[in-house]
Amino acid sequence: MVKPTVYGIPQSTYVRTVRLLLEEAGAEYDLKPVDIFSGETKSPEYLAKHPFGKVPTLEINGETIYETVAITPYLNTVFASDKFIPSEPLHQARMRQIMAIIDSYLYMPAIRSIFIQRVLVPSQGGQTDEEMVAGAIAPAQTAMQAIESLAVCEPYLLGNELTLADFHLIPIFVYFSATPEFETATAQTPKLRKWWSEVSQLPSVKKVCA
Ligand SMILES: N[C@@H](CCC(=O)N[C@@H](CS)C(=O)NCC(=O)O)C(=O)O
Known part of the structure; x- marks a missing residue:
């Protein structure tokens, strides 16, 4: 399985949401710090990944996904066999x-x-x-x-x-x-x-x- 990269600081609530899923799924991932306080999220390099300059952003298989509500269902399917979305x-x-x-x-x-x-x-x-x-x-x-x-x-x-x-x-x-x-x-x-x-x-x- 490809190892995803999560961009963001560990203190961010939304970064934590994504990491909680990855941890509960037992998936390996890299966390790359992007500081929301120093203006790093508004740098041209980061804005190229996330045009709104927020964290988290996910990179996997050369694809970039931002917005937590898009990231977690994707990771749920890829790393957790859909177990974190109820079937009913x-x-x-x-x-x-x-x-x-x-x-x-x-x-x-x-x-x-x-x-x-x-x-x-x-x-x-x-x-x-x-x-x-x-x-x-x-x-x-x-x-x-x-x-x-x-x-x-x-x-x-x-x-x-x-x-x-x-x-x-x-x-x-x-x-x-x-x-x-x-x-x-x-x-x-x-x-x-x-x-x-x-x-x-x-x-x-x-x-x-x-
Ligand atoms: N709609 C975004 C919200 C993400 C968000 O608000 N992240 C905060 C940290 S918890 C952030 O990046 N704040 C920096 C800023 O607003 O400049 C998502 O669901 O991923």
Whole structure:
């Protein structure tokens, strides 16, 4: 099997999503660091791979694939015999629905607003924008409750097998759970709290999200 290359920094949530799948599939891969903070993702060389200058980008067999929702189904077929996508059409729809909710409604409030302002900005000597954090709590709660209403969490999001949706949500929880706002945002989502206590113990999560 050809060894794929993942471009991106290990701290990126979306890079972590791709790596969680590769780790759970037992696939070998190379991780090539591309720094999102120093402007490296906006260099002509990197923009030639990913015109929007984001990570991750996957290279395999001379082909380049960007956008996590395109990368993970591809890797699932090539390296995991499709085991991370449910065969039942409704479960498949729920999986994609959860991934879309994460991308469209959860990532921005939970990571871009709350985590970055609460944890990253102060760690670099800056001051938290409290207004931005306060304004992000309700949207994060809405997204969490929407996922809660779709998920099974026994023990994984869609039942007893890991799916792409778990790989998508785990890295968000890793960062979001490091903020005090996580308690409020998950107060009405007991299933997701139980899910988190299970998946946070997976060896792949400890390895990729350490
Ligand atoms: N839609 C992209 C989003 C990727 C993304 O937002 N990556 C972040 C890191 S987690 C990034 O590259 N940020 C750098 C930037 O926005 O300049 C995907 O699903 O792959």
